[in-house]
Amino acid sequence: MPKVSEDHLVARRGQILDGARRCFAEYGFEGATVRRLEDATGLSRGAIFHHFRDKDALFLALAHEDARRMADTAAEQGLVQVMRNLLKDPAQFDWLGTRLEITRRLRTDPDFRSEWSQRSEELTAAATARLERQRSAGRLREDIPTEVLLRYLDLVLDGLVSHLASGQSTDHLDAVLDLVEASVRRDSRSWGIHTD
């Protein structure tokens, strides 16, 4: 395929994803009708669904973008930094709410759940690798296995998404994340400080 055409495809795909993200954030998953997706992307349904099979595919591609961005952060700075970044970006909170709306489908639709999990694998892998590096460097508490620490951080991340998406106050959340970070580290409590 000629270079120009490939650039064009990538740009078009990005245009669709950006518009769709705004559309889902504003109207929710159910409310993001084909008409509204056309308005938000500035493209016809034909063009949109040429690039993405259906609304599910569009939504999963956005979830994948999130997972990839989070994985980049998690690989370098850990899951707590992923959470600090979420906290600093209120413009994303409405979109986070859309992610919650599909929870029922994750539970009741095995195909959808399987596609969703594939897209979060990258994040899980990055977070696991980072935790293992931290463990080798002697920075993690030694009394708790890595998979339990990972599940713990995941649970707090889910809680943060749910909290931010429901428009609750962000008071104290920085301090909460400090506590979470300290609670996976070696002896952070007796040191009185935590360092990276």
Add this chain to the structure above:
Amino acid sequence: MPKVSEDHLVARRGQILDGARRCFAEYGFEGATVRRLEDATGLSRGAIFHHFRDKDALFLALAHEDARRMADTAAEQGLVQVMRNLLKDPAQFDWLGTRLEITRRLRTDPDFRSEWSQRSEELTAAATARLERQRSAGRLREDIPTEVLLRYLDLVLDGLVSHLASGQSTDHLDAVLDLVEASVRRDSRSWGIHTD
């Protein structure tokens, strides 16, 4: 009002709430149509909406039942026990998913948010009182204010609801809750055990 009639009202209200809970759990908030609510409760729409103004009121009454039950547990045994009880009761997981579906409305509909918050006040009050008792008894870590610990436990609870409602594995969650419990306690790490 004569005693018999009041008993009848309470029983009828309970019958409606039980049916509605099953109906929301099965079909979600949007999918719980008036027809399906009639089927699930065995009562006419007239009877249902004689007791509850509308579907929102029904949903909020169920959320209030949850909050009250959780508050009872939180008052005696703390928020971590509330989470342990959720974990032990998979029959409730579908209903938890319905709670997530209304997240968008919590963010976008101030009246709904205000009604929802009123109903969770009891739980917050019970959890706060319990933490303060634990603090007086010298069982809480001293380096972190009570309101931060409360927000932390709340966040983990939200994360657990989200995790269970999306049908993810419950592996390691008992160990995660042990970690959460230990991380709010005084010196639990150096003791190597935690006691109540």
